[in-house]
Amino acid sequence: MSATHHLNRTNHDGGIVEVSLNRAPVNALSPEFLFDFKDLMDGLAAETEVRAIVLTSPFKVFSAGLDLKEAQEFDLGQQNAIVEGLNVGFLSLFANPKPVVCSVDGAAIAGGLFFVLGSDIRVASPRAKLGLAEVRVGADFPVGPLEIARATLTPDALRRLMLTGQPLDAGEAHRYGILDAVTEGSSRDRAMIEAQALAQLPPNTYASIKQQIRCGVIRIIEQAMRDGANRSETGWFSDETKPAMQRMIG
Secondary structure (H helix, E strand, O other), X not given: OEEOOOEEEEEEHHHEEEEEEOOOOOOOEOHHHHHHHHHHHHHHHHOOOOOEEEEEOOOOEEEOOEOXXXXXXXXXXXXXXHHHHHHHHHHHHHOOOOOEEEEEOOEEEHHHHHHHHOOOEEEEOOOOEEEOOHHHHOOOOOHHHHHHHHHHOOHHHHHHHHHHOXXXXXXXXXXXXXXXXXOOOOXXXXXXXXHHHHHOOOHHHHHHHHHHHHHHHHHXXXXXXXXXXXXXXXXXXXOOHXXXXXXXXX
C-alpha cells in the first residue's frame, strides 16, 4: 500500500489498483486533495502494469463536495484554486485511459458526484445518495464538471439533478442510468469483480475506444482551460453564494 495525505493506493492481483479517497471525515474537496488526485490518476495512466482502477471510500459519506463552512470564506485566490482543482482533477479521471470502476457506499454530493460520473462503471449499495447541490448553494458549474455532467447524464437526469439540487437514492439513480448496479452485498466486492472483467480486455484497444467516445468533451474542457476557465478576475462565487451556503449549513 502507498499513500498521499488524502489518498490510499493498494495494488491487487491482476493489475488492479484500488484508490481509496481518504480525506476524513467526508472527503470534502480542497485544491490540495484534487491536485493530489490528478497526480495519482495521471501516474496510474502511465503505468503499463495497471489494468484497471477501483475508486472506494472507507467513510459513510463517499464525498460531500466542498466544505461549505470553509468555502463561504474563500477569497479570490482560493475560489480560483478550487475551480482549477475541480477542472483538472476530474478531467484526469474522465480522460484516464484505464478502466475505472467506482464503488459508492454513501452520499456523493455536488463535486463529490464527479468521482462517480467520471468513472466507466459505477456500482453502489442501497445506502448511496447522489446529487448535484450547486443550485442550492448559489454556485454554477466550472467547465470540467459541467461538460462531464452533460456527457454522462441523460437530459432528464441532468435536468432533475442540476435544477432541483435534490439527491436521488440508489434505486432512482439506477433507473436514471447513473449507476450500473445496486448490490445488497458489498459494493466494493462487486466493483472488484467488474474491474477484474475489464482488466481482461485488450488495454490499448480499451484506451482507444474510450478516447473515441470522450475526445470531444476532453477537447472542450482543455480548450476552455487554455482560454482562462481556471482563473476569473471576479472569482467563482456570486453575491448569492455565501447566503445560500449559510442556509445550507443551517
